[in-house]
Amino acid sequence: MSEIKKFMYVNRRAPYGTIYAWESLEVVLIGAAFEQDVSMAFIDDGVYQLIKGQDTTGLEMKNFSPTYAALGDYEVTKIYIEKESLEERGLTLDDLQHLTWEDEDEDWAEKDSIQLISRAEMVKVFADQDVFFNF
Amino acid sequence: MKFTIQVNEGPYQHQATDSAYLFTKAALEKGHEIFRVFFYHDGVNNGTRLTTPPQDDRNIVKRWGELSAGHDLGLVICGAAAQRRGIVDDGEAERNGKDATNIAEGFRISGLGQLVEGAIQSDRLVVFGD
Numbered sequence: 001m002s003e004i005k006k007f008m009y010v011n012r013r014a015p016y017g018t019i020y021a022w023e024s025l026e027v028v029l030i031g032a033a034f035e036q037d038v039s040m041a042f043i044d045d046g047v048y049q050l051i052k053g054q055d056t057t058g059l060e061m062k063n064f065s066p067t068y069a070a071l072g073d074y075e076v077t078k079i080y081i082e083k084e085s086l087e088e089r090g091l092t093l094d095d096l097q098h099l100t101w102e103d104e105d106e107d108w109a110e111k112d113s114i115q116l117i118s119r120a121e122m123v124k125v126f127a128d129q130d131v132f133f134n135f
Numbered sequence: 136m137k138f139t140i141q142v143n144e145g146p147y148q149h150q151a152t153d154s155a156y157l158f159t160k161a162a163l164e165k166g167h168e169i170f171r172v173f174f175y176h177d178g179v180n181n182g183t184r185l186t187t188p189p190q191d192d193r194n195i196v197k198r199w200g201e202l203s204a205g206h207d208l209g210l211v212i213c214g215a216a217a218q219r220r221g222i223v224d225d226g227e228a229e230r231n232g233k234d235a236t237n238i239a240e241g242f243r244i245s246g247l248g249q250l251v252e253g254a255i256q257s258d259r260l261v262v263f264g265d
Contacts, residue, residue, distance in 0.1 A: 027247050027250065
């Protein structure tokens, strides 16, 4: 591949009502092999995807939420959460999984992947992207 | 301009697949290049040859195939999404022990990497769906 593009995966939906969230995550994991500059955004009901302590037993669906914790190993280190989307749903960052990555340039120091930003800041982040995968 | 098209919804249920087809056709007629059409989520159901729409309706599956044949256009169905939803070609049937295939003329089953590659190689990735 010649150039590196800025990929933005936009996650807008709750995790289990439809399959979009799960199949979106599959694209992110496969896409990691292409070594692009990847970011993920969680907005609207998409913030529910990262709720910690998910239990899908009663739904009889696979709980795929532990997979998000592996994103750091796939070099997906920029995860943007929209502040207003959390607030509108009565959530805070403490309700979400703590996602981290290890920085090999700093002796594998553990760093936060999640950045909590406002809707206005999200617009600026979006404006800087080349490709949107919208789920 | 070079486009990759992503179709996320099933035929007849959702207009996204019609819009994707009409966009693709119009782009080709205007001289643009369609690098690939990638079918994901329920969009994989665009690629079953077993549909029988009423005769006074559009035949969505068939017209994709005709567009593909006329323009050497790649119609790629996501393999993981296809396995969940029962879209089967000879290779999938053999690998997964299925007694039938249903993939339509002009379509092929491949991996998600084909979508990512399309996004890298094209000027625009245009997504049709909710």
